[in-house]
Amino acid sequence: MEKPFRRRDLLGIRNLSAVEIKGILDTAENFREINAREIKKVPTLRGKTVINLFFENSTRTRTSFELAAKRLSADAVNISVSSSSVSKGETLVDTALNLDAMDPDCIVVRHGSAGVPHQLAKVSRAAIVNAGDGANEHPTQALLDAMTIREHKKKIKGLEVAIVGDILHSRVARSNIHLLTKLGAKVRVAGPGTLVPNDFGSLVESGLTVCAHTEEAIEDADVVMILRIQRERQDSAYFPTLREYAIHYGLTNERLELARKDAIVLHPGPMNRGIEIASEVADSSRSLILDQVKYGVAVRMAVLYLATGGGVSSE
């Protein structure tokens, strides 16, 4: 029988098997209970060191990783580098080797350039966990999304999931597409033609459909996942105005009516209210945005536990 996930590095979902993904989710389920306790701390990772190395701004993900480490009693250090180390004359590899020399057990890295965690994993002795790399992957986001879906739908296999928005630049979309299709869901993506390449369907072998219209993607969906419009990219002119985007691609109550009656709505945050998602949708009972954030801590506890060697010695 295939063993559950116990890889050293978590670089992405793409190279994980369904068994490994389920293993992480099951481990996360076990950790959930800790977060509900009065005393939210267990000694599991006592003596382990986790460095959160963030080259890109982040509040939610960094805090989530930090809490996850601390609730498992690991020592967590946060390093925020506003721009790449290059501006200080240090190469990426130098930065990694310097941190590695301090013998951390795990380096959680977020970077604006795709592939940075993969590059660091080649030179680092510490386990590397990808907390988002450019437009490539954001594996823990996909895992917490899966946990949220599983909680509310009791399964993933056979679900119809719509992902709407800036697919081209989205690491959240990529990680989710890999995870959901590996676990047997059907994924449909939609958004402006400038942000949803025609050949995007070839990303995975099966289970992914590129829809010409937002409505087509949402129709009869069990899950509607809305991607954040990155306003900082607006100088690239992928669409004319935010106003037009909101009208044609935003998730309004009216569009959500097309989905199944019990459809749930996910958003990786932070939301641009009134642009990709209408406030009445975001605040409705179908929106599980805060559940996502909540499960994020448990997922990251599981990932840190597994990456730093937890579970390796288990039978």
Next chain:
Amino acid sequence: MRLLIANGHLIDPAAPENTGMDVLIEDGRVAEWRKSGEAVPEGCEVLDAAGLLVAPGFIDLHVHLREPGQEHKETIASGCAAAVAGGWTSVCPMPNTNPVNDNAAITRYMIEQAEHAGLANIFPIGAITKSSDGAELAEMGEMKAAGAVAVSDDGRPVPNAGIMRRAMQYAKDFDLPVIDHCEDKSLSSGGVMNEGKMSLLLGLKGMPALAEDIDAVRDILLAADTGAHIHIAHVSTKGAIEAVRRAKNEGINVTCEVTPHHFTLTDRSVEGYDTNYKMAPPLRSEVDVEAVIEGIKDGTIDAIATDHAPHHHDEKALEFDRAPFGITGLETAVGLAFNELVHKGVISLERLVELCSANPARIFKLKDRGTLAPGSIADVTLIDPDAKWTYLNSESRSKSRNCPFDGWEFTGRAVMTLVGGRLVYRSEA
């Protein structure tokens, strides 16, 4: 000073000749061909070439030697050392030095540096526009008088069709080929690899094949209009190769080159984000590589050129997005051509020599080179087609190590290199 290259197998597609033949060299030129086994003329040194192919010296139409300005990456001396170790007797450095080779003084300086090094010949390529800014024409006539053999703005292709047209009209007066790195940057800017399934999968910004196709078609139309000779550098897409094929059929004055990495690798190699797979044009899809191979086979592609582009390790040890484009290639080109083309039956040995020597000499009009006919300059590449060897970056003559073929095993190697009748390289193995 007389030297006899004895017992070798002479391949000279320009002659044409493909037979066992000794080559007698006198004072740096080929004096005569003699039947193998004939008595050695008196007072003549003998170079035993038994089991070796004797070919006119290989000419690389496209290298970056980084001098003046970026000597930490490469110097003309180190680049020429890498060249002769790879079997290249002549190399044509691009003008993207610092300052840009856009005037006769720099052209002369480069040639002098190569003379000091005393290894390979260099034939500099001058800039099309001043500082390669794409605005005002550079002094092409003066650069040609100083030794430049073609003009190009290479990695900063002239974006303005009107200026490119004028450049072709003007270059034609001086019989200078105009070389273009075909890339419409309005389509490719910000891109770091080929656009396609792999770029989507890796989350890296793509450079569409379309950017190369459109610029190649533009250049071909301009060449047809002006009558100038356009040489398309490092052609890498199916669309650009088809455009060149059509243009040749129509009699337009167009030639093109291909790099070894573009006939060897696809964009799948970028998986892993190793920056030694980042170059421009980028590694393309399987469909493009098939078209490249077909173009080499059917004659659409005229030459193999390395686009040797050294970068210091510190510059390549960056995020894939930020690392510079380019890889070294002088020492691996012949090995790759044997592995990927000759041994796989894509081309014959004569065609290999045509792609690496006879055609490059013809394209840049290098007099008395690209052939070993009596009277020609004695630049000779001696090849052992059966030599098994492993390329190691740690043993490279280049000052840089940015080559993705580290550790690759090859069958076929340039084992001796003669420039002007002088042995400048002999492999240790």
